[in-house]
Amino acid sequence: MSAEPAQTPWSERVVLITGGTRGIGRAIALRIAREKPRHIRLVYCMNHDAARATMADLKALGVPASTKVCDVGDESMQREVFTALQNDFGRLDIFIANAARTAFKPAATLDTRSWRRTMQLNAESFLVGSQLAAGVMRGNGGGRIIGLSSLGSRFYTPSYAALGAAKAAIENLARYLAVELAPEGINLNVVCGGFIDTESMKIIPNYEAVTAAIVSRTPARRLGRAEDLAGIVNFLCSHESDWIRGQTIIADGGISLSL
Numbered sequence: 001m002s003a004e005p006a007q008t009p010w011s012e013r014v015v016l017i018t019g020g021t022r023g024i025g026r027a028i029a030l031r032i033a034r035e036k037p038r039h040i041r042l043v044y045c046m047n048h049d050a051a052r053a054t055m056a057d058l059k060a061l062g063v064p065a066s067t068k069v070c071d072v073g074d075e076s077m078q079r080e081v082f083t084a085l086q087n088d089f090g091r092l093d094i095f096i097a098n099a100a101r102t103a104f105k106p107a108a109t110l111d112t113r114s115w116r117r118t119m120q121l122n123a124e125s126f127l128v129g130s131q132l133a134a135g136v137m138r139g140n141g142g143g144r145i146i147g148l149s150s151l152g153s154r155f156y157t158p159s160y161a162a163l164g165a166a167k168a169a170i171e172n173l174a175r176y177l178a179v180e181l182a183p184e185g186i187n188l189n190v191v192c193g194g195f196i197d198t199e200s201m202k203i204i205p206n207y208e209a210v211t212a213a214i215v216s217r218t219p220a221r222r223l224g225r226a227e228d229l230a231g232i233v234n235f236l237c238s239h240e241s242d243w244i245r246g247q248t249i250i251a252d253g254g255i256s257l258s259l
Contacts, residue, residue, distance in 0.1 A: 007239060008140070010035040014089045015237075016081070018043040018072055018129065019099030021051040023198035024148060027226035028096055029054060031234045033063040039089060040065040043072070043081055043099065072099045072125035073117065082132040091140040094237050095133035097126045097147045097170075100163065104204060107161035115162050122166035123173070130177050134186055142185020144237050147174055148229070149192040151252055155259050159205055167192075171248045178246025189244055191232050194252025197223040220253030228253075 015032055019025040020042030029040055040063060044051050051067045058065040068084065070077045085092055101121045103114040130145050137143035149171050151157065152164035171190050178188040195201070195214045204210060211223060232251050235241055250256060 008093055010037050013037040013093040014085070014091050015040045015094040015096070016043065016085060016092060016133070017041070017096040017098055018070070018125075020044060020096075021054040021067065022047060023200055024193070024196060024226045024229055025096070025098040026050070026054050026057075027230040028098065028233050029065075030057060030061070031227070031230035032094070032237065033058050033061045033065075035234070035237075036063060037094075038064065041085060042067045043070045045069065045071055045099070072129065073101075073121040075124075075128050078125065078128050078132060082136055086136050086139075092133055092136040093140065093143045095129065095137075095143070095145045096233060097129050097145070099125065100148070102160075102163035102166070104159040105161065106159055110161055118162035119166050119169070122163065123169035126170045127173055130173070130181075130188065134181055134184065137186050138184055142187070145177070145181070145186060145188040146233055146236050147171075147188075147190040148233075149190050149248060150196075151192065151194050151250070151256055151259075153192065155256065158210070174248065175246045182245060187236075187242065187245060189236050189241070189246065190248040191229055191236070192248050192250045192252070193229045194218070194224050194250075194255050196226055196229060198226055214255065217258060218253040218255040219257065222253065224251070224253060 015037050017025050017029055020029050021044040055065055068081050070081050072078055102118045126147050133145055147170045149167040152160040153167035153171055174188055174190045
């Protein structure tokens with residue numbers, strides 16, 4: 001089998017996005033919708049209102065879409081998501097592992113239960129999701145897998161220890177998976193965002209002070225927007241990115257240049 005990702009037109013592509021109804025996931029779904037894929041399936045866990053709103057936006061864009069409720073930290077539920085997708089469409093072309101949850105605690109006071117749950121919901125779910133996605137993609141000659149990370153994976157961020165470690169694991173797994181899946185035409189990369197101003201990030205302790213400090217140190221002089229990452233993810237879904245393999249692309253407005 002060729003190591004090149006399948007040159008499938010957008011009109012035939014089936015897309016799966018976890019955490020796809022809010023924040024970064026929603027922005028990615030709306031950006032990809034502009035390419036007019038065959039179908040976008042959004043996986044979410046709890047917020048039904050957000051799911052309905054995102055579905056309405058996709059419908060307004062004329063893109064077929066559906067939702068599936070899943071706790072990505074539950075392997076059996078993840079398997080059900082991919083089995084349903086296989087049964088419904090017989091293929092998967094793009095898998096975007098965006099769902100993330102954590103407990104915001106300093107490493108020195110982080111309890112093992114929170115640690116295990118954060119690793120399960122993030123690093124383990126990325127591994128399992130990538131394995132399951134690859135299983136479906138083999139049937140259509142390859143595809144794209146894209147993970148989402150953040151600067152907490154490599155730089156100290158207050159109360160971000162558990163998720164930072166999980167994101168670092170995702171970036172490392174991406175390098176291994178990219179090599180192992182390349183012969184099957186599956187291209188895998190990660191997008192690492194700086195501070196992205198979404199509703200879920202507003203639960204960070206001392207949010208106002210933290211964001212003010214971030215803006216003052218960012219060359220772009222603003223917080224990141226979900227759309228900033230969505231455009232990069234969309235590029236990695238395109239064949240213009242075929243020569244990028246197993247990379248973590250940092251998109252942070254330049255803040256990491258002075259850390």
